[in-house]
Amino acid sequence: MTDSSPILSAADVTKSYPAATGGNGRRLLTALDQVSLQLAPGETVGIAGESGCGKSTLAKVMAGLLKTDSGTVLYKGTPLSLLPPPDARTFRRSTQMIFQDPFSSLNPRMRIGDSIMEPLKIAGIPPELQRSELNRLMAAVGLPTDSTNRFPDEFSGGQRQRIGIARALAASPEILIADEPVSSLDISIQAQIINILLEMKREFALSMMIVSHNLLVLRHICDRIIIMYLGTIVESGPAETLFKRCRHPYTEALIAAVPGIHGTATEAPVLLHDDIPSPLAIPPGCRFHPRCRHAADICRVTSPVLTEHPDHHVTACHRSRELYG
Numbered sequence: 664m665t666d667s668s669p670i671l672s673a674a675d676v677t678k679s680y681p682a683a684t685g686g687n688g689r690r691l692l693t694a695l696d697q698v699s700l701q702l703a704p705g706e707t708v709g710i711a712g713e714s715g716c717g718k719s720t721l722a723k724v725m726a727g728l729l730k731t732d733s734g735t736v737l738y739k740g741t742p743l744s745l746l747p748p749p750d751a752r753t754f755r756r757s758t759q760m761i762f763q764d765p766f767s768s769l770n771p772r773m774r775i776g777d778s779i780m781e782p783l784k785i786a787g788i789p790p791e792l793q794r795s796e797l798n799r800l801m802a803a804v805g806l807p808t809d810s811t812n813r814f815p816d817e818f819s820g821g822q823r824q825r826i827g828i829a830r831a832l833a834a835s836p837e838i839l840i841a842d843e844p845v846s847s848l849d850i851s852i853q854a855q856i857i858n859i860l861l862e863m864k865r866e867f868a869l870s871m872m873i874v875s876h877n878l879l880v881l882r883h884i885c886d887r888i889i890i891m892y893l894g895t896i897v898e899s900g901p902a903e904t905l906f907k908r909c910r911h912p913y914t915e916a917l918i919a920a921v922p923g924i925h926g927t928a929t930e931a932p933v934l935l936h937d938d939i940p941s942p943l944a945i946p947p948g949c950r951f952h953p954r955c956r957h958a959a960d961i962c963r964v965t966s967p968v969l970t971e972h973p974d975h976h977v978t979a980c981h982r983s984r985e986l987y988g
């Protein structure tokens with residue numbers, strides 16, 4: 664394996680859930696439909712798209728927390744299901760998740776110092792080293808080191824997210840998967856947490872996957888951004904070019920809706936008129952075509968395949984070349 668071989672990848676991953684249809688019949692809702700992606704060592708990939716497009720499901724599948732229906736998640740080239748037990752343990756330790764609401768992943772009756780040190784104990788780190796490592800982690804995420812004896816409910820939302828990050832880092836991870844890590848926080852606090860993630864990425868040489876519906880957050884933090892629509896990837900491209908020259912009408916519409924990217928939101932053209940369809944009623948052909956202002960006949964009948972362009976963007980759109988050059 665060369666250094667740029669993916670540290671974590673998904674190959675044709677499909678994942679469905681039993682749908683609550685209200686009737687007696689059992690139907691499956693396909694949250695991910697043959698999704699493939701690769702995370703290179705040291706890379707930060709953002710996953711964006713409207714609510715319900717499968718971002719969280721993808722994050723959990725990649726973290727090994729959800730099993731796939733078909734397709735494979737690979738850690739350093741080996742399918743998770745084929746990892747020998749020591750490597751499976753290494754994967755579980757080296758892939759850590761940060762959630763939107765860190766409160767739900769912290770034991771409310773455990774002092775935060777003990778919560779953060781738990782992964783160090785599990786890893787068999789001697790107690791005196793656990794203490795010094797705890798202090799180092801607390802300082803790294805900007806928490807006062809004299810607050811280790813306090814309980815989670817004594818902290819603000821932003822401080823709890825710092826605790827969640829410190830706990831994830833205590834396991835010395837190689838990969839951090841964050842699911843909407845700042846969306847429950849005030850704007851000013853969001854910036855602080857994003858900066859901590861950026862510093863941690865540099866200091867701990869992490870590979871990161873960040874799920875967010877907020878494109879501005881992803882633009883700030885990511886090397887590459889993947890846009891999902893109804894359980895599939897429709898565009899992937901370097902963060903710096905995605906905002907200047909995207910190549911998919913859905914990406915264009917999402918970017919146009921972000922205040923401050925092209926003037927203000929009200930000056931931007933409104934490109935997304937209808938709501939996203941239900942994953943139980945996926946449109947035929949290109950699944951975005953009913954909402955696409957550029958849809959042509961082919962889009963209504965034939966599903967586009969992901970195609971790579973010379974600028975390293977990959978898009979699933981019949982008209983990408985014609986529309987965006």
Ligand code: ADP
Pocket residue numbers: 680681682692693694712713714715716717718719720721942
């Ligand atoms: P996102 O993170 O983009 O909002 P999710 O991955 O949470 O998307 O959800 C994708 C689809 O799967 C949605 O239609 C959602 O309602 C459905 N879904 C997610 N989790 C479950 C579950 N545990 N049971 C049934 N349906 C689910």
